[in-house]
Amino acid sequence: VSKEQGRNRFHYFTASMQEAAQTKMHLINDLRSALANEEFQLHYQPIIELATGTVQKAEALLRWKHPLRGMISPLEFIPVAEETGLIIDIGNWVFHEAARQTQRWRQQHQPGFQLSVNTSPLQLRADTNSLERWRRSLKSVGLPGNALAIEITESLLMDASFAKRLVAIHAMGVEVSLDDFGTGYSSMSYLKKFDIDYLKIDKSFVANLRPGSSDLAICEAVIVMAHKLGIMVIAEGIETLEQQNLLRAMGCDFGQGYLFSHPVPAAIFEQLFEARSKPLTVTGQG
Ligand code: C2E
Ligand code: MG
Ligand code: MG
Ligand code: MG
Numbered sequence: 138v139s140k141e142q143g144r145n146r147f148h149y150f151t152a153s154m155q156e157a158a159q160t161k162m163h164l165i166n167d168l169r170s171a172l173a174n175e176e177f178q179l180h181y182q183p184i185i186e187l188a189t190g191t192v193q194k195a196e197a198l199l200r201w202k203h204p205l206r207g208m209i210s211p212l213e214f215i216p217v218a219e220e221t222g223l224i225i226d227i228g229n230w231v232f233h234e235a236a237r238q239t240q241r242w243r244q245q246h247q248p249g250f251q252l253s254v255n256t257s258p259l260q261l262r263a264d265t266n267s268l269e270r271w272r273r274s275l276k277s278v279g280l281p282g283n284a285l286a287i288e289i290t291e292s293l294l295m296d297a298s299f300a301k302r303l304v305a306i307h308a309m310g311v312e313v314s315l316d317d318f319g320t321g322y323s324s325m326s327y328l329k330k331f332d333i334d335y336l337k338i339d340k341s342f343v344a345n346l347r348p349g350s351s352d353l354a355i356c357e358a359v360i361v362m363a364h365k366l367g368i369m370v371i372a373e374g375i376e377t378l379e380q381q382n383l384l385r386a387m388g389c390d391f392g393q394g395y396l397f398s399h400p401v402p403a404a405i406f407e408q409l410f411e412a413r414s415k416p417l418t419v420t421g422q423g
Pocket of ligand 2: 196255
């Protein structure tokens with residue numbers, strides 16, 4: 138490699154780095170105004186009771202419709218929102234919107250309906266006041282806390298202050314779901330220490346479920362363990378009938394995935410309530 142080539146490669150490298158940094162700067166700027174410009178919306182994915190095939194719950198998933206770029210995935214903008222601290226205001230908006238929608242659906246469609254809301258570990262830090270905001274949202278909407286569940290990730294359980302937060306969350310009636318179980322720092326000691334209501338088996342374990350597979354053994358063990366600890370189990374990422382049948386046979390309580398429906402806007406989700414008495418097999422769109 139000549140000196141000249143080396144230098145060119147270096148220039149090329151910095152140019153693309155600069156471009157990436159610029160893209161991110163734009164993203165940060167646009168994210169700052171997205172709330173005020175009402176560019177966020179929630180989509181809803183049904184959570185199915187596997188024994189009956191009926192819709193009992195749903196997960197709210199945040200969508201950002203960028204004025205120029207169109208839909209941007211939460212996998213792209215949530216990390217940026219976390220880095221900049223914008224996730225606190227965004228997360229509080231998500232909680233309030235989820236509470237408002239849940240109240241409507243419980244009144245108009247299904248009294249026992251529960252919505253599950255994703256949270257960032259940052260929202261549950263002592264200094265962010267999110268819990269107080271959530272309490273006010275529930276009150277202003279007139280919704281009992283147990284109509285909502287928050288989804289947390291395993292990393293939060295290592296936080297020294299989380300035990301106190303968890304007590305405060307449960308005091309509001311809000312339930313707690315451990316998301317993406319098995320992908321993070323899963324430790325049995327956390328399950329012993331914390332009073333968790335639901336455990337969500339990550340979709341990476343569901344993707345290759347087959348009779349005799351190691352993922353099947355893992356799922357079965359997790360279900361048995363969770364039940365003995367009084368925790369209900371939700372399987373994520375169910376895409377095939379075989380996966381659904383295997384999980385149901387193992388006693389998995391709930392399932393979620395493209396087999397039943399993609400996450401959809403509120404107006405489309407409402408159509409699922411009509412089908413709630415019948416087992417939901419395949420819908421899905423966009
Ligand atoms: P998650 O909480 O684990 O959400 C499940 C993700 O799996 C969603 O992706 C959902 O669309 C997708 N999914 C559902 N069924 C299937 C399936 O059958 N197969 C496959 N391959 N995927 C499926 P999405 O909506 O892109 O969200 C990605 C992540 O972004 C979420 O993962 C969550 O960690 C985060 N997120 C979404 N909304 C929020 C929010 O309001 N607040 C925070 N803090 N994070 C959020
Ligand atoms: Mg989730
Ligand atoms: Mg998940
Ligand atoms: Mg996941």
